[in-house]
Amino acid sequence: MGEKENSSFFSLYGSPRSDEAAQLRAAIEQERAATAAAVRSRLAQLISLEEAAKANCADVRLSFAECLQNRSMLASMTSFCLAEKRRVDKCLESQSRFLHQLGFHKLPRNANYEERLALANKADQLYLRHISESNENEAATASEAKTT
Numbered sequence: 826m827g828e829k830e831n832s833s834f835f836s837l838y839g840s841p842r843s844d845e846a847a848q849l850r851a852a853i854e855q856e857r858a859a860t861a862a863a864v865r866s867r868l869a870q871l872i873s874l875e876e877a878a879k880a881n882c883a884d885v886r887l888s889f890a891e892c893l894q895n896r897s898m899l900a901s902m903t904s905f906c907l908a909e910k911r912r913v914d915k916c917l918e919s920q921s922r923f924l925h926q927l928g929f930h931k932l933p934r935n936a937n938y939e940e941r942l943a944l945a946n947k948a949d950q951l952y953l954r955h956i957s958e959s960n961e962n963e964a965a966t967a968s969e970a971k972t973t
Contacts, residue, residue: 874921874924874925874929874930875921877920877924877929877941877944877945877948878916878917878920878921878924878948879917880945881916881920881945881948881949881952882913882916882917882920885909885912885913885916886913886916888909888912889906889909889910889912889913892905892906892909893906916952919952919955920948920949920952923947923948923951923952924944924945924948927944927947927948928944929941929944929945929948932944
């Protein structure tokens with residue numbers, strides 16, 4: 826090793842010797858495993874009430890995004906997607922309210938995924954029932970208005 830090479834990949838001069846390479850590979854593998862575990866943990870948990878509400882409103886948010894995407898720039902900035910935006914806001918508000926009523930915010934941070942998912946699903950069922958009842962009421966009101 827008479828000649829020292831400056832390598833941008835290693836803090837030492839030259840490439841690592843075999844024992845240094847093994848240590849480096851082990852450290853990299855340990856770091857990758859820790860990162861993968863953190864990502865899996867993050868994906869497996871719905872941390873907050875807002876995230877659970879957003880997850881439950883994904884279909885409504887998708888329809889809003891499609892409305893924005895399928896419109897011209899001017900139309901998407903004006904009120905053409907206003908109905909979809911209102912549906913998203915109403916969904917998020919209702920889901921947050923239902924999750925709060927079910928005690929989602931009281932779950933400990935270390936509560937398992939199944940508990941959180943069960944409450945999120947229950948809130949989604951309540952929201953869907955609420956929406957169908959609202960639609961039925963609007964239809965009944967509209968039919969009464971037509972008959973009178």
